[in-house]
Amino acid sequence: MKQLKTIVLAIMTTAFFGLTNNMMAQSDTGRSKNLDTKQSAIIAIASLTAKGDLETLETALTEGLDAGLTVSEIKEVMVHLYAYCGFPRSLRGLRTFIKVLDERKTVGVEDQLGAEATPIEDNRTKYERGKANLEALVKAKLDGPPADYAQFAPIIEVFLKEHLFADIFDRDILDYRQRELVTVSVLATIGDVEPMLRSHMNICLIQGITPTQLQELVDVVGKNIDQKKIDSAKKVLNELLESKKQ
Numbered sequence: 001m002k003q004l005k006t007i008v009l010a011i012m013t014t015a016f017f018g019l020t021n022n023m024m025a026q027s028d029t030g031r032s033k034n035l036d037t038k039q040s041a042i043i044a045i046a047s048l049t050a051k052g053d054l055e056t057l058e059t060a061l062t063e064g065l066d067a068g069l070t071v072s073e074i075k076e077v078m079v080h081l082y083a084y085c086g087f088p089r090s091l092r093g094l095r096t097f098i099k100v101l102d103e104r105k106t107v108g109v110e111d112q113l114g115a116e117a118t119p120i121e122d123n124r125t126k127y128e129r130g131k132a133n134l135e136a137l138v139k140a141k142l143d144g145p146p147a148d149y150a151q152f153a154p155i156i157e158v159f160l161k162e163h164l165f166a167d168i169f170d171r172d173i174l175d176y177r178q179r180e181l182v183t184v185s186v187l188a189t190i191g192d193v194e195p196m197l198r199s200h201m202n203i204c205l206i207q208g209i210t211p212t213q214l215q216e217l218v219d220v221v222g223k224n225i226d227q228k229k230i231d232s233a234k235k236v237l238n239e240l241l242e243s244k245k246q
Contacts, residue, residue, distance in 0.1 A: 033210040037067040040220055042178060045077055046185040047221045049093035050085040056224070057093065061100045070114025071101065076173040077182050083164050084186040117171040130161035133169045137176060137203050180204045181217065188221045191229040198236045211241050 035043070041064035048057040064074055074097060082090035104111060122129055135142055150157035169179065180203050187197040204214055214237055222230040 033213055035213050035216045035220075038064075038069055039178070039181060039213070040216070041067045041069055042073075042077055042181055043185045043217050043220045044224075045074060045093075046081050046182040047189045047224045049078055049081060049096075050089055050186040050189040051224055052089055052092065053224060054092060054096045057096050058100050061097055062104070065100075065104070065111050068112075070112045072114030072116060072173050073178075076117075076171065077178075079171075080168055080174065080179055080182050081186045083168060084183055085190055115173065117173050120170050122170075126162040126166040127158065129170060130163075130165035133165045134161070137165075137169075137180075137207065139206050177204070177207050177209055180207055180209065184214070184217060185221050188218065188229065188233040189225055191225070191232060194232060194236050197233065198240055201237055201240050205240075205244070211237075 041060065044060040045057065045064055048054075048060050061074065065071075075094065078090050078093045078097065081093075101111060120129075124132070131142065145151075146154075146157060169176070174182070180200055183200045184197065184204060187193050187200060201214055205211070218230070218233045218237060221233065
């Protein structure tokens with residue numbers, strides 16, 4: 001009997017440590033934070049809309065809805081990205097989305113609409129709100145001298161703070177991480193904006209998006225853009241990550 005108890009105890013101990021090690025491994029995997037299906041869908045939708053590849057966009061929209069993105073979230077992706085690639089791409093993307101939703105309705109698919117943006121109840125000026133949002137994005141105070149472009153054309157700084165970082169970023173349908181994934185996807189897709197791409201990739205890191213997720217983002221976008229743009233985006237990301245080690 002004593003020998004049997006010893007054997008049972010050994011089995012239980014092995015099982016306990018095996019379970020603990022498995023839980024730790026799962027925890028480590030969780031900390032690696034690869035892109036989830038919704039994030040991958042957001043990236044593909046943003047990139048294809050920016051590129052204007054409407055046929056492939058239809059497939060990405062369908063996959064995004066099937067992955068659990070709401071209609072409101074996808075609409076918000078297309079509203080957000082116009083600030084980086086223009087109204088024409090955004091409007092064509094929205095019309096493509098309408099087509100996809102109509103086709104799904106005809107076969108009995110009822111997609112989840114999702115929440116609308118919460119009304120803004122903030123007595124600060126839009127400029128003050130935009131500045132605060134930008135400071136929250138970069139997690140730093142922005143009280144230094146204006147950038148060269150802001151000194152050269154001050155009105156663009158007003159538009160950036162009041163419209164982009166207040167009107168758009170104040171909308172709570174997408175969070176900061178999702179908005180930055182959209183932004184980086186669009187910038188990588190249109191190309192030749194390396195300083196902005198690096199800046200927003202850095203904001204992604206500040207907001208808790210992992211290097212692995214950014215590398216996966218480049219891979220997702222890479223399916224839609226030419227090799228030159230892929231190489232450029234990878235170079236920007238690699239240089240940024242290398243600078244973090246110094």
